[in-house]
Amino acid sequence: MARLDLAVLRRSPWGIAAAIIPAAGMLVLVKLLTVAVTAQPVALVVADRGPQARVMAKILKADTDSYLLKVVKTEEKAQHLLEQQKVAATIVIPHGFGRGVARGNAEVHFWLNNVNIDIADDIRRSVDRSVVQFDAPQFGSSAAPGAAGAGLAVPNPYRVDITETDLRRTDVSFDLYQVLPVLLLLVIALGILCGALLGSRDRERRTHVFLELSPLRRSSFVVGRLLGTLLTMLAVLVPVVAYLAWKGTIAPPHGHWPPFLAILASTAVLSAAVGALLGIVLHKASTVALAAVTIASYLFFLGGGFTTIAFLPEWLRTLSRAVPTRYAIDGMRQTLFYPDLKGVAVDLVVLCMFAGVAVLAGVFALGRRTA
Amino acid sequence: MVDVRAVRSAARLEFAQLSRSRPLVLLVVLEAITFLVLVSLFGLTGARAPTALIDYDRTPLSRSFVEHLDAAHHSFRLLPMPIERANDEISSGNIVAIITIPKGFSEQIRSGGTTVLPVTVDNVDADLTADVREALPSAITAFATSNGFPGVRVSAVEHDVIDHETGYVDYLVVSALALAAFVVAGILGAVAITREYEGRTLTQWRLAPVHTGWLLVGKLIAASAVAAVAITLAGLIVVVGYHARPAHVSGAIAALALCVVLFTSLGALAGALFRRTLPVAALFFGLALPFYVDSGALEPLRFDFERLWTAGHFSPLYSAIGVLQWSFHGLRVTPESLAQNTLVLALWTAFAVLVAAAVLSRRVVRA
Numbered sequence: 001m002a003r004l005d006l007a008v009l010r011r012s013p014w015g016i017a018a019a020i021i022p023a024a025g026m027l028v029l030v031k032l033l034t035v036a037v038t039a040q041p042v043a044l045v046v047a048d049r050g051p052q053a054r055v056m057a058k059i060l061k062a063d064t065d066s067y068l069l070k071v072v073k074t075e076e077k078a079q080h081l082l083e084q085q086k087v088a089a090t091i092v093i094p095h096g097f098g099r100g101v102a103r104g105n106a107e108v109h110f111w112l113n114n115v116n117i118d119i120a121d122d123i124r125r126s127v128d129r130s131v132v133q134f135d136a137p138q139f140g141s142s143a144a145p146g147a148a149g150a151g152l153a154v155p156n157p158y159r160v161d162i163t164e165t166d167l168r169r170t171d172v173s174f175d176l177y178q179v180l181p182v183l184l185l186l187v188i189a190l191g192i193l194c195g196a197l198l199g200s201r202d203r204e205r206r207t208h209v210f211l212e213l214s215p216l217r218r219s220s221f222v223v224g225r226l227l228g229t230l231l232t233m234l235a236v237l238v239p240v241v242a243y244l245a246w247k248g249t250i251a252p253p254h255g256h257w258p259p260f261l262a263i264l265a266s267t268a269v270l271s272a273a274v275g276a277l278l279g280i281v282l283h284k285a286s287t288v289a290l291a292a293v294t295i296a297s298y299l300f301f302l303g304g305g306f307t308t309i310a311f312l313p314e315w316l317r318t319l320s321r322a323v324p325t326r327y328a329i330d331g332m333r334q335t336l337f338y339p340d341l342k343g344v345a346v347d348l349v350v351l352c353m354f355a356g357v358a359v360l361a362g363v364f365a366l367g368r369r370t371a
Numbered sequence: 372m373v374d375v376r377a378v379r380s381a382a383r384l385e386f387a388q389l390s391r392s393r394p395l396v397l398l399v400v401l402e403a404i405t406f407l408v409l410v411s412l413f414g415l416t417g418a419r420a421p422t423a424l425i426d427y428d429r430t431p432l433s434r435s436f437v438e439h440l441d442a443a444h445h446s447f448r449l450l451p452m453p454i455e456r457a458n459d460e461i462s463s464g465n466i467v468a469i470i471t472i473p474k475g476f477s478e479q480i481r482s483g484g485t486t487v488l489p490v491t492v493d494n495v496d497a498d499l500t501a502d503v504r505e506a507l508p509s510a511i512t513a514f515a516t517s518n519g520f521p522g523v524r525v526s527a528v529e530h531d532v533i534d535h536e537t538g539y540v541d542y543l544v545v546s547a548l549a550l551a552a553f554v555v556a557g558i559l560g561a562v563a564i565t566r567e568y569e570g571r572t573l574t575q576w577r578l579a580p581v582h583t584g585w586l587l588v589g590k591l592i593a594a595s596a597v598a599a600v601a602i603t604l605a606g607l608i609v610v611v612g613y614h615a616r617p618a619h620v621s622g623a624i625a626a627l628a629l630c631v632v633l634f635t636s637l638g639a640l641a642g643a644l645f646r647r648t649l650p651v652a653a654l655f656f657g658l659a660l661p662f663y664v665d666s667g668a669l670e671p672l673r674f675d676f677e678r679l680w681t682a683g684h685f686s687p688l689y690s691a692i693g694v695l696q697w698s699f700h701g702l703r704v705t706p707e708s709l710a711q712n713t714l715v716l717a718l719w720t721a722f723a724v725l726v727a728a729a730v731l732s733r734r735v736v737r738a
Contacts, residue, residue, distance in 0.1 A: 018653030025657030032664040032679070041674055056525070065501060082532065085673040085706050106525045114531045115702055116542040118418065119670045121444035125505035127527045132508040134525050139508065142487040155485045157522030158515040160436070162507050163487050166494040167461060174498040197649075282394060286562055286648035290398040293656045294405055301409050307416045308499065309464075316412075330464070342462070 001216065001224020002231065005198050009232040012197065016236065019193040022293050023186035026306075030178040040123055041068045043078040043090040050098030056108065057093060059133045066126035079111070088113050089123045132158065140164065168338070180250065180336060181305040181329050183240065184267060188299055188325060190236055191271025192278060193292040195229045199279015199366075200288045222276065222363045229272040237264070252336050259344050260335040266351045267328040271296075273358030280365050299325040324354035377581035381589025385563055389597055392562075396597060399559060403551040403605040406659075410547040410668075411613075414540035419448040420467040420503060423457035432477035432518075439514040440470065446506030461493050468492045468503045480518075537700045541615045545699040546668035549691040551605045552630040554659045556598035560638025561651040563590040564731070568646040576731070584728040587639060591724070595635040602627055615699055622698035629716050630691050636723035637687070643730040662686045667693065671704045690715040 009015065044067075046057045061069055070087060072078050078090035092109045100106030110127050114120035132139050136156035142163050143152040153161060202208035211221070241264070244250040252260050275292065282288045301307060302316075303325030309317055320326045331347030334340075389396055424440070426433050440447055450466065460466045469491040479486040490507065494500040515523050564587075567573040576583055606627060609615050617623035638655070645651045665679055666672065666688035673680040683689040690712040693705040705712060 014647055014650045018649045021650070021653040021657030022660075023657075025660045028661035029664050032661060032675075033669075066505070085671045085704075086677075088670075088674045101524045104521070104524045107528045108525060109528045109530065111530045111532060113671070114533050114536060115671055115704060116537045116539050117445055118414075118539040118542075119674065120531075120536070121418070121446070122505075124444045124529065125446065125502070125509050127529075128509040128512050129505050131525050131527050132512055135523055142485070153479075153485045153487045157520055157524075158511045159480045159483070159485050159520055160511045160514065161485050161487050162490045162511075164504070165489065165491045166500075167491060168494050177498075193653075284392070284395070286565075286652060287392070287394045287398060289649045289652035290395065290402065290558065290656075293653055294398065294402060297405065297409065297656075301412055306409075307412045308467075312412065312415055 001221055002227035005225055005228025006231050008198060008201065009194055009228065012201075015193060015197045016190070016232070018289050018293075019190040020186065020236070022189050022296065023182055026185055026300075027179065027182050030175070030182060030306075033178070034175045039064065039066055039068045040089070040119060040126075041070065041087045042123065043070045043072050043081045043087040045072055045075050045078050045090065045092045047075070047095040048093055048097040052098040052101040052106070053093045056097065056130075056134055059130050060091060063126065063130060066122075066129070082111060082113060085113070088119055091127065136161075176249070177333075177337070178306065181300070181332065183244070183250075183264075184303075184325065184328055184332060185296065185300045185305060186240065187233065187237065187264060187267050188271045189293065189296040190233045191229060191268055191273075192275040192296050193289070194232050195225070195272045195275020196278035196282065196288045196292050197275075197285065198225060198229065199276060200282050200285060202279075203283040204285060218366070219363055222359070222366050225276055225366065226269065226272050226359065226362070229275060230268055233268050233272065237268070250336065253339055256335040256341065259341060259348065260332065262348055263328055263331045263335065263344075263351065266348065266355050267325070270324055270328075270351065270355035270358050271299075273355060273362045276362045277358065277365055299323060302326070303329045305329050324351060327351045327354075374581045374585040377579070377585040378589040378592065381586040382593040383589075385590040385593035386596075388563075388566065389559075389593065395562065399555050399598070400601040400604060402558070402656075403555045403601040404608065406547045406551045406554065407544055407605055407608055407613075410543040410550070410663075411540050414543045418445040418539060420446060420499060420506075421465065422447045422449055422503070423460060423466050423469040424449045424451045425454050425457060425469065425471045426451065427474040428472050428476035430477040432480060433472045435517070436472065436476070436510070436514050439510045439517070440507075442513065443506045443510040446502060446509070461491060464493065466493070467499050470507075533702065535701075537702065541613060542696070542700065542702075543668065544609050544613050545615055545695050546663065546666075546692050548602065548605055548609060548627065549630055549666070549688050549695050550659055550663045550668065552598070552602050552627065552691070553634045553662065553688055554655050555601045556595065556631045556634035557638035557641065557655040558652050559594040559598045560591060560635035560640075561642035561645070561655065562638075562648055563594045564639050564642030564727070565646060565648040565651060568642075569648065573731075583732045584724075587724070587728050587731055591632075591635050591639055594638070595631050598631045598635055599628065602631055609699075617699045618701040619698045623695070626691070626694040626698050629694070629713070629720070633687055633691070633716055633720040633723065636720050636727065640723045640727040640730070643727045662688050665689075666691075667704050673706060687716060687719045690719075 044060055046053055060067065075092060081087045082090050089110050089112045094109060097106050108131060112120055112123055136158060138154045139156055140162055142154045142161040202211060278291060282291055302320050302323045309320050327347040327350045331344050334342065334344050424437060426437065441449055457469045461469055471489045476486050492500050492503055516526060576586055579586060641651050665683050666686050667683065672683045672689065693707065693712040694709060696702045696704045697709050
């Protein structure tokens with residue numbers, strides 16, 4: 001059974017391509033998003049030539065995380081860039097800024113293309129931070145009571161300072177944080193599409209009659225089908241994982257490889273079983289492709305592959321607990337980005353339970369059909 | 372001269388075939404809604420980071436500070452809770468940060484001193500961490516300004532180019548309508564042609580005493596009509612569910628209709644080139660997401676790199692989103708004018724129909 005299915009899938013390169021294309025599309029999307037969510041293009045006009053204006057300009061120029069600054073000479077030129085959408089905002093340090101600082105009422109003006117609140121708020125926050133840095137250059141350097149340096153507050157005119165404690169030793173880049181779950185999308189799409197394709201193909205070509213007539217046991221039939229799908233998935237996934245590991249993109253901490261591979265394996269079994277179930281329901285390749293890609297997308301998105309679950313409304317967070325891929329994605333991030341394996345055992349157990357239920361449902365449904 | 376009879380017959384045939392493919396039609400409708408859901412999920416993660424708030428001071432001044440945190444440019448979703456629970460939640464990844472207002476907060480401020488707020492951040496994702504880090508100074512400056520603390524010498528004065536604010540999800544769902552039209556109409560247009568290849572009925576086109584182009588037009592009319600139903604449903608969800616009322620109703624209807632016709636035609640072209648349903652369906656889905664981002668769906672594309680903006684012109688979604696954002700939110704998201712974007716969409720449609728007809732005619736002759 002496995003050999004037959006493997007041979008069928010080998011002769012269906014379009015089916016494999018159909019599973020790879022959405023994951024490849026998602027990869028490109030994440031890469032493009034990395035560009036979109038980082039610094040915004042902003043034009044800077046320094047109309048004042050005094051030392052205070054230079055300090056303000058230096059602060060703005062130094063904040064390369066927030067701005068892609070283009071320094072222009074006149075406000076008219078900056079306005080033109082804004083109209084042409086070459087910049088999202090223009091910041092003007094006006095003439096007389098230095099005198100304003102001396103009087104205590106200096107202003108930094110910014111013209112903002114507030115096309116939506118996401119981009120507008122990003123720029124507003126960045127400008128506020130730059131302004132704070134002018135009046136409170138040591139902002140953020142206080143120490144909280146109880147920390148080393150016991151309660152040292154560096155005075156600033158805002159009368160509030162913050163002391164930040166990071167939960168992790170290192171920050172993971174947005175790119176890496178979002179890109180690696182795409183590997184799981186590939187696993188899910190491959191499993192569902194290949195599994196479903198085999199079932200629908202049997203119906204479409206009417207070869208299911210031969211399978212029904214063969215003296216196969218129900219369990220052999222299902223296990224064979226799953227094995228055929230899994231072997232096909234392995235043929236695609238092993239080179240991908242090996243390449244990513246060789247490139248250093250997948251670099252789990254010491255001892256995290258086994259749980260990482262276990263997560264991939266259980267997700268593969270789960271998606272192959274879901275695919276096999278789908279193949280029973282749908283009988284046409286066109287509907288299989290659409291349904292498989294849709295289901296894979298929902299599983300990926302609701303599992304937190306492209307979003308941060310904690311940001312979602314309560315009902316969606318509750319719903320995501322019933323989505324098996326949430327445990328796969330959580331577990332994968334924990335094994336790759338965190339120094340410990342907190343919660344991975346639970347994630348693996350839940351994932352295996354979901355996979356087990358899917359396989360049993362497959363045994364029941366496929367067996368009933370062949371009977 | 373238009374062969375009305377051939378067009379009508381081809382359309383009727385396509386309607387009949389679609390009525391026999393109900394799972395496909397249902398999935399296509401579901402697909403249109405799926406994109407709205409997916410982009411909404413993404414939009415929800417762009418703002419209001421869930422943040423634990425522990426207020427040990429509980430005075431009017433600390434409450435005023437909390438109000439400023441809450442108003443800090445849609446940055447925080449503040450969740451008051453005890454410290455033990457906050458520690459638990461942050462280690463489970465349920466919240467992004469913990470902000471603690473210490474006891475004696477107001478006393479220290481009233482006496483002219485500086486109080487220190489301990490902030491714990493789950494820095495697993497650099498983007499979220501940066502948002503939290505930048506939002507706190509915003510709240511602190513607003514707090515100082517509203518209380519008139521002396522010594523603050525510089526303030527930021529904002530001038531908005533647009534007289535109204537558009538929510539991020541509201542913006543995204545309108546762009547998602549173009550995406551939904553791309554996938555739904557594209558797949559239906561493609562399936563209308565691939566079915567002829569897979570069923571080997573394309574040879575019968577040769578026997579028809581009319582030009583292949585009219586048969587194609589008939590099939591496209593039927594596929595567009597079904598796609599229009601799905602997009603209308605998605606549009607109604609945007610208007611009723613998301614309260615994104617179109618600023619220009621007739622403009623919105625016309626833009627969506629144009630998108631449906633264009634993407635059905637592009638689908639037919641893809642169908643004629645690939646000749647198989649399976650890769651075409653996946654291709655439209657796979658292309659949709661990168662096309663979506665590289666078309667100004669999240670923000671005006673030119674704000675990203677100039678090269679991306681240039682590349683975006685090769686995608687019809689770029690102009691489609693330009694027209695849709697204007698018609699729904701009254702926004703100009705491309706440097707090109709509305710008329711230019713509409714013209715580009717019309718040219719894309721003509722190009723797709725003509726090339727698909729040419730490809731099909733050639734294949735029919737070969738057959």
